[in-house]
Amino acid sequence: MRLRPSIVGRIMWKLGMALALATTLLLAHAMEPERTVVGHTVSSQQLPKISIRVPEAAQYLGADRWILGGYDDCEMHLFVESDPSRVVKRLYWIQFEAYVPERPELHHDYGASRHITVGGIDFYLDTWVAGKNEPVSPGSDSEHEHELIRARGYQLPTDGMYVRLVHLPDSQKRHEVMIIYAENLAPTGYTAAELSKHGSQRKRWADIEKALIDRATASIAVQRRAATRLSAACVPTSCRSGGSQSRPFANPRTGPVGDGQARHVTDGSMNTYADAGCCIAMLPTMRATPRCPAESRSGSAPWKPAFDIA
Structure with a gap:
């Protein structure tokens, strides 16, 4: 029996749609978060084996996982503390990254960053100030962070100050765990423009930064994971x-x-x-x-x- 071209076309269209749906479902499943969240603790079983705990006052917003730029497997977990109008007062952004096997030449480089030890673990340290209306790159982790915050009904403050901690657990520097702690800048009385690198109040930043780093490291508990044992x-x-x-x-x-x-x-x-x-x-x-x-x-x-x- 010979099928008419119109019938063949419909069959091919249906097969194509079924294949597209199956591919979408497989990708969605593949991009499910690997880390677990219990209460206020995010735990990772591999690269690195680590637990990160944020304060009990923080609200968990959820997770997001995607391939950044086609080469970096990113898994994000967000917690926030907010005021009654749901403006974020403090942000706890925990992210795990791994370069895909298809790009073996890629390695993380934080050579320009400072170092700090948190929970006995070495982290690269960076700080900055930023306004919520500053442009973000399409598809970037900042865009994913903004979208997740908005999707949960919260909004970023007009200006914020940030501490970024990055740990590279493997010798090849192809994996990383990143922790970003951020606060609303308004209580300082300054704007992001004033405290920026060429801002009129930049000289104030050193003291503000030191206190911010102290609060960040006091608020976030980091611990290497060990095997569970019981008598x-x-x-x-x-x-x-x-x-x-x-x-x-x-x-x-x-x-x-x-x-x-x-x-x-x-x-x-x-x-x-x-x-x-x-x-x-x-x-x-x-x-x-x-x-x-x-x-x-x-x-x-x-x-x-x-x-x-x-």
Whole structure:
């Protein structure tokens, strides 16, 4: 049987649309964030293995992931503190980047930046002031940041002051984690134009910058991630049985987190099963400690976890 050209055309069109949809879905899935956010902590399992915590007053706006310029895999997480009119007072911008394998010649270079140590980790340090109406490059990370803030119903202040911290975890300098802390500039009484490099009040910037850096490093807790370990004596019977009887606990920062999903865990001395809220914290922002309430050993009373929140 021979198909008429019109029928063949419709079939090809439908196949093309189906292929385009499938490609779109695959790309959307591929661009899902890899890092996890629990409460006010962003945790990364690889390059680098790190946890970054912001203040409890900060509101999480969400994540964005895209390929910047066709060569840089970017994953952004934003938190803000705002005034009653939803103008951002403080911004916490956490971003992970990795050059795509197809561009092996690319390497990060922050040779002109200063250095600072935060949480025992070396970071490159830069600061600046900027107005919200200054132009941003289409497709840039700044454009993505602006769009995410607007999409959540917030707005940037007229002028802001920024601290950027960048850590390069690999010797090839192809990966980075960037933390930007920003504040509304208005409380200083100066504008971005006045404090800019050639501004009339530039001489004031040194003192303002120092205080800003101090607030940034005091507000953001950075910690290298380590393997989760727990003493066998701290594992109650309900958790050893496979997780179905385990009791969710309340994280003081995020509320109940137990999910009833059993996971196999090895703590070095015995194998157990636990859900996210029992016995062994499988969430990346928590690490078990040897401390263990007496009732958890006997199983005679509800177990209360003794976790340090990283």
